[in-house]
Amino acid sequence: MTATTSAPTTDESLSALLRTGTRGEHQAAESSAFVDRLLAGDLTAAAYTDLAAQLLHVYRALEQVGDSLADDPVGSTLVFEALRRAPALEHDLAALSGADWRERPDVITPHPVTAAYTARILAGGLTGYVAHAYTRYLGDLSGGQIIARMVQRHYGIPEDALTFYRFPEIDKLKPFKDVYRARLDALTLTAEQRHAVVAESREAFRANRELFTVLGAAHLS
Numbered sequence: 573m574t575a576t577t578s579a580p581t582t583d584e585s586l587s588a589l590l591r592t593g594t595r596g597e598h599q600a601a602e603s604s605a606f607v608d609r610l611l612a613g614d615l616t617a618a619a620y621t622d623l624a625a626q627l628l629h630v631y632r633a634l635e636q637v638g639d640s641l642a643d644d645p646v647g648s649t650l651v652f653e654a655l656r657r658a659p660a661l662e663h664d665l666a667a668l669s670g671a672d673w674r675e676r677p678d679v680i681t682p683h684p685v686t687a688a689y690t691a692r693i694l695a696g697g698l699t700g701y702v703a704h705a706y707t708r709y710l711g712d713l714s715g716g717q718i719i720a721r722m723v724q725r726h727y728g729i730p731e732d733a734l735t736f737y738r739f740p741e742i743d744k745l746k747p748f749k750d751v752y753r754a755r756l757d758a759l760t761l762t763a764e765q766r767h768a769v770v771a772e773s774r775e776a777f778r779a780n781r782e783l784f785t786v787l788g789a790a791h792l793s
């Protein structure tokens with residue numbers, strides 16, 4: 573009798589492993605009370621501003637790691653200048669909070685959960701970068717587009733304060749996401765590294781959920 577392989581998922585593409593491996597976490601993040609109420613129009617523009625301000629710390633860390641991978645033959649294939657979000661968030665925060673936002677502790681102070689999230693990103697190395705970049709950027713290119721539409725509609729936030737969700741250098745989001753997934757699948761990673769990426773992506777989703785929980789505590793009545 574021939575022995576069957578013991579780890580069938582090893583042959584699956586990384587993009588498929590990530591999608592299936594984080595499905596539950598995605599559902600949980602998507603249906604968190606903060607996101608749910610934000611999209612329903614029950615909160616305020618200030619709630620969205622708080623989210624954007626916390627995300628700035630996340631993207632600064634992520635993009636710092638991305639920059640450090642510029643000369644890495646593997647990591648650099650997943651660094652796209654067109655995805656860089658920190659400058660867009662800085663622009664949006666000026667529009668949302670005023671030109672002095674950088675001097676305002678209520679805007680720029682990271683919540684402890686955000687500090688833990690950014691520390692995780694900074695400590696994650698190559699597999700950490702792949703996981704955290706996938707979780708945030710593909711999310712922005714997907715559900716992020718819905719968030720932008722809803723906060724614009726419900727809270728009257730102008731387009732110029734939502735450049736975080738706009739990718740002027742990307743012509744069509746859907747084909748770009750396919751390219752991104754193809755890049756994920758072409759990464760030369762060992763089976764252990766691929767599993768580490770999926771595990772870290774779950775942690776990234778959890779970190780986002782924790783952020784939604786603290787934002788919910790501040791903004792849900």
Ligand code: HEM
Binds near residue numbers: 587591602780
């Ligand atoms: C407002 C709540 C959200 C909605 C409505 C939403 C919606 C969606 C939709 C419709 C897709 C599928 C897009 C496609 O296959 O092209 C998607 C994919 C994705 N979303 Fe979300 N999402 C939300 C929140 C989040 C959050 C909070 C994160 C993580 C921080 C996230 C991360 C992702 C990722 C990584 C994917 C790509 C999945 C894959 O194909 O591998 N999403 N989202």
